[in-house]
Amino acid sequence: NAGVTQTPKFQVLKTGQSMTLQCAQDMNHEYMSWYRQDPGMGLRLIHYSVGAGITDQGEVPNGYNVSRSTTEDFPLRLLSAAPSQTSVYFCASSRSGTGGEKLFFGSGTQLSVL
Amino acid sequence: GENVEQHPSTLSVQEGDSAVIKCTYSDSASNYFPWYKQELGKRPQLIIDIRSNVGEKKDQRIAVTLNKTAKHFSLHITETQPEDSAVYFCAASFYNQGGKLIFGQGTELSVKP
Numbered sequence: 001n002a003g004v005t006q007t008p009k010f011q012v013l014k015t016g017q018s019m020t021l022q023c024a025q026d027m028n029h030e031y032m033s034w035y036r037q038d039p040g041m042g043l044r045l046i047h048y049s050v051g052a053g054i055t056d057q058g059e060v061p062n063g064y065n066v067s068r069s070t071t072e073d074f075p076l077r078l079l080s081a082a083p084s085q086t087s088v089y090f091c092a093s094s095r096s097g098t099g100g101e102k103l104f105f106g107s108g109t110q111l112s113v114l
Numbered sequence: 115g116e117n118v119e120q121h122p123s124t125l126s127v128q129e130g131d132s133a134v135i136k137c138t139y140s141d142s143a144s145n146y147f148p149w150y151k152q153e154l155g156k157r158p159q160l161i162i163d164i165r166s167n168v169g170e171k172k173d174q175r176i177a178v179t180l181n182k183t184a185k186h187f188s189l190h191i192t193e194t195q196p197e198d199s200a201v202y203f204c205a206a207s208f209y210n211q212g213g214k215l216i217f218g219q220g221t222e223l224s225v226k227p
Contacts (some may be wrong), residue, residue, distance in 0.1 A: 042203060043218040099207040100146040103215060105157040
């Protein structure tokens with residue numbers, strides 16, 4: 001039981017490049033989400049999903065796309081990277097899609113956009 | 115929109131003293147309020163949570179109180195120890211929007227020996 005697995009751990013991009021951050025969980029969790037963490041701004045919700053085929057926007061969705069084709073996977077796509085997207089990204093999941101459950105976080109991805 | 119405000123942003127206490135961190139939320143439909151601890155370079159970990167039908171919950175040296183009328187909740191850590199030094203985040207779950215969790219800005223707690 002690996003929990004929530006994020007790849008890569010570190011990534012450097014040039015402005016305008018695209019890439020996908022991978023997230024997978026093996027706990028059969030309904031709810032999955034992506035957060036970005038910037039100094040002094042806490043954890044801000046980018047996108048979330050309450051089940052396969054269902055996604056919705058969070059607080060800061062611009063510049064990011066997601067899809068949820070399976071229960072296990074929830075990739076985050078940066079369409080055209082900008083320096084403002086330099087951040088630490090966390091994927092997190094919880095058992096229930098209706099809320100009120102403990103969030104399990106991945107180990108994070110440190111992204112730098114030059 | 116939904117919002118969670120957290121204060122203070124930094125907090126320094128002497129070992130053995132108590133620490134209190136406060137949060138307010140905007141959506142009266144919120145029904146779940148967890149607290150996460152994040153040590154330097156690590157992922158956030160849940161330390162305690164409370165639901166809207168409960169006013170207070172304790173777990174050893176940690177307690178959380180909830181005032182639904184005022185829409186605020188607080189984390190209390192008693193007999194602080196150096197290993198309590200970390201960043202603490204409050205959060206609120208907005209049940210009527212798929213249970214998404216919104217976090218406060220975080221409090222960096224430093225416990226001095």
